[in-house]
Amino acid sequence: xxxxxxxxxxxxxxxxxxxxxxxxxxxxxxxxxxxxxxxxxxxxxxxxxxxxxxxxxxxxxxxxxx
Amino acid sequence: xxxxxxxxxxxxxxxxxxxxxxxxxxxxxxxxxxxxxxxxxxxxxxxxxxxxxxxxxxxxxxxxxxxxxxxxxxxxxxxxxxxxxxxxxxxxxxxxxxxxxxxxxxxxxxxxxxxxxxxxxxxxxxxxxxxxxxxxxxxxxxxxxxxxxxxxxxxxxxxxxxxxxxxxxxxxxxxxxxxxxxxxxxxxxxxxxxxxxxxxxxxxxxxxxxxxxxxxxxxxxxxxxx
Numbered sequence: 001x002x003x004x005x006x007x008x009x010x011x012x013x014x015x016x017x018x019x020x021x022x023x024x025x026x027x028x029x030x031x032x033x034x035x036x037x038x039x040x041x042x043x044x045x046x047x048x049x050x051x052x053x054x055x056x057x058x059x060x061x062x063x064x065x066x
Numbered sequence: 067x068x069x070x071x072x073x074x075x076x077x078x079x080x081x082x083x084x085x086x087x088x089x090x091x092x093x094x095x096x097x098x099x100x101x102x103x104x105x106x107x108x109x110x111x112x113x114x115x116x117x118x119x120x121x122x123x124x125x126x127x128x129x130x131x132x133x134x135x136x137x138x139x140x141x142x143x144x145x146x147x148x149x150x151x152x153x154x155x156x157x158x159x160x161x162x163x164x165x166x167x168x169x170x171x172x173x174x175x176x177x178x179x180x181x182x183x184x185x186x187x188x189x190x191x192x193x194x195x196x197x198x199x200x201x202x203x204x205x206x207x208x209x210x211x212x213x214x215x216x217x218x219x220x221x222x223x224x225x226x227x228x229x230x231x232x233x234x235x236x237x238x239x240x241x242x243x244x245x246x247x248x249x250x251x252x253x254x255x256x257x258x259x260x261x262x263x264x265x266x267x268x269x270x271x272x273x274x275x276x277x278x279x280x281x282x283x284x285x286x287x288x289x290x291x292x
Contacts, residue, residue, distance in 0.1 A: 004257050039289065040218075054205055057201025061197055064269075065197045065198060
């Protein structure tokens with residue numbers, strides 16, 4: 001396996017971990033929080049809310065803006 | 067801190083003098099401020115000064131807000147009212163035809179945005195202005211507070227929220243390891259591609275850019291509902 005492939009497998013593993021965790025959280029909400037639940041919790045404060053929106057805006061800036 | 071302890075602390079502070087240094091320290095204590103300052107630094111040195119400037123602006127505003135809140139604590143309850151309180155929660159009304167029409171209008175606006183902005187070349191001024199404008203609008207709307215009240219995490223689910231942090235940190239570190247293995251911060255590496263490098267073929271075409279912008283808008287819509 002080349003370094004290129006190994007790097008992509010790493011990204012896919014992280015993605016799979018996230019999907020697995022989300023599925024587990026939806027099936028057993030008492031055991032793990034969903035991603036939406038965690039974001040809601042973080043966004044209860046102004047700094048958390050603004051921080052999450054800035055992260056979202058930064059993604060757009062990073063891929064499209066100068 | 068419990069509400070009772072916080073109340074006692076605020077009573078103790080009321081009427082005392084607050085030095086500018088302590089007020090500034092309150093701003094620097096916010097982890098989000100530090101994260102934004104780090105992003106501002108790294109995006110600027112990697113050739114994206116506009117990103118850096120915007121991150122720095124938001125970090126400064128958040129610091130100012132935290133400083134103001136701290137000063138209001140010292141001034142007492144009268145001055146505290148409205149200092150950092152997010153906007154009022156609006157209860158969710160029942161779905162009506164009007165709401166459905168408004169929803170359809172949002173979908174149409176989102177599709178038009180993705181279609182039009184996707185037609186602009188990446189890193190061009192029209193694309194930059196369109197994305198910056200929407201990003202600033204979203205941050206300004208987020209500043210006002212949540213649109214509706216939602217149940218808070220409690221119990222075991224709250225204690226295990228760190229698992230999500232672990233996944234995000236793992237992804238971030240993997241991306242960072244690819245970034246530092248590039249020949250240069252602004253030169254992609256085939257052997258160690260970053261997510262940006264992997265997305266380049268998709269974002270090279272108008273339909274690809276429109277799909278990516280649509281996904282970005284959907285995530286924004288999801289966040290706005292939190």
